[in-house]
Amino acid sequence: MKTHKIAVIAGDGIGPEVINEGIKVLNEAAKLDGSFCFEFTHFPWGCEYYKQNGKMMADDGIETLKKFDAIFLGAVGAPGVPDHISLWDLLLIIRKSFDQYINLRPVKLLKGAPTVLKDSKPEDIDMIFVRENTEGEYAGSGSWLFKGKPNEVVIQDGVFSRKGCERVIRYAYELAKAQNKSLTSISKANALNYSMVFWDQIFEEVGKDFPEVKTYSYLVDAASMFMVKDPKRFEIVVTSNLFGDILTDLGAAIAGGMGLAAGANLNPDKEFPSMFEPIHGSAPDIAGKGMANPLATVWSAGQMLDFFGHEKWANKLIDYIERILTDKKVLTPDLGGSATTSQVGDEIIRIMNEEK
Ligand code: NAD
Ligand code: IPM
Ligand code: MN
8 A cells, every 4th residue: 555645834824724624535535545645744834933933944854755645735824923934944944945846726616606707617617727936936046135214225126047947847738738739928027038048949849849739828918818807718828936826816717716716736746755735724714613615625625646657536625615515505605605614624624425
């Protein structure tokens, strides 16, 4: 029997609430399948840990995590700890240290899910965002000069390396080719006259190896407009770190809300563990109330199963989520229901067992 060793960082706010349900579902999939199992190791890292220890994770945290097959993360961030510290010292440092250069985020309107776009149907909103995840606007390069003085200056660099751009763009082309879909690059070369001109150039260069892939290239401002007005245009999408961050929250809004937005931070070369997490944050406004929707986390768990080669289970989980959404009996308040986080998790387990 194959054992998948998972490091769990449930984190802050609604993180522990949604992760609990994700673990329940992963264990159930393993039990029903019988050919694999999970071994979960929990790490208490996050903002509470910071308040007690002055750091977001243990000093040897990255070394410790390296030994796992994957990381399952809830959310990070809490009032009282500056966001740039809590996120940089935990989430972002993991993405970078483990070279998780692909952030794969489905923007897919599942059957039964609500959308703010009144005329859109599931077949109209079916994209996969391939977000660059280690550099770009998130490189963490810059300086803060003359702090507190009248001539204060801050500089935040965007770092776009040839290697960094090529690998994410190539991954997106491969995905488009494998799925026989079009590929759209989203950039902003009219204003960002170095970074995005370079990005567009690499998009064209790499494209020479994929003559069969139909491509489009949009400026990010127009792309945001088209995502709302005509989402059908987009199939596989590749974009930079910051644009991908913003556009996938927009994507969440048109595809069921934050409670349904899943994501995977992948190190495709499998040199380091990959990390699976919903794209939403710690939602302090609803934390501790049992109101958080766990379906995004369950979908991310499905992405983990897919990454481990259990595609059958990844697809089944999406079917089960669609069942919950179309039945409309057990839904959290964000989807118009009154069920709790754990009741939704229990309902998935019930549906999983119906097939037996
Ligand atoms: P957020 O995603 O936490 O919340 C935005 C809105 O969506 C809130 O109204 C929230 O209640 C709702 N929401 C989010 N997830 C939900 C769910 N599963 N079910 C139902 N409703 C849900 O974003 P924010 O408020 O901008 O940020 C809160 C904190 O989280 C900040 O500290 C931020 O830095 C952090 N953050 C962390 C991550 C991460 O860990 N991956 C991602 C985004 C934000
Ligand atoms: C996300 C989050 C993170 C990001 C934050 C919390 C640093 O918003 O995963 O989308 O910007 O990547
Ligand atoms: Mn985000």
